[in-house]
Amino acid sequence: MKLNYINLPVLAKxxxxxxxxxxxxxQLGILLSGKGGYLPNSRSYRxxxxxxxxxxxxxxTDKLELGVRYTIGFTDVTKTNxxxxxxxxxxxxxxxxx
Structure with a gap:
């Protein structure tokens, strides 16, 4: 399955x-498109x-920074039960x- 989102994180550092x-x-994600898997089309996804x-x-240094981030989703992305x-x-x- 392939889901394409625009994600809008609001992070405090x-x-x-x-x-x-x-x-x-x-973080809020807005679905742009979805296909694949066992669900027929993008209307099957939230x-x-x-x-x-x-x-x-x-x-x-003052100019260079490394980071690691993990985002966990809370929403079931499918409309199925x-x-x-x-x-x-x-x-x-x-x-x-x-």
Whole structure:
């Protein structure tokens, strides 16, 4: 199954030290399209997906930062009662400030 979303995270970032950060917050996903699996078309999937993201970051220099984030979905993405499928996403990030 392939689901395409636009995800809108709203995260708060807290710096535990000058270099180490923790982030968390909600994420709203809007379904653009869905196909595959045993469901016939994109109308078989829910339009909105809600999740919670959390992550860690480390500032290597004043301009370079590494991070890791995981978002767990709370919404069953199908409209059927037979499955309870939820999205989850893992991310690695590399940030550069200029």
């Amino acid at each position: 807290f710096y535990a030290t000058d270099a180490f950060s923790i982030e968390t917050g909600p 339009t909105l997906d809600f999740g919670l993201g959390f992550g860690l970051g480390y500032k290597i 037979t499955e309870n499928l939820k999205n989850s996403v893992g991310q690695f990030t590399l940030g550069y400030s200029f």
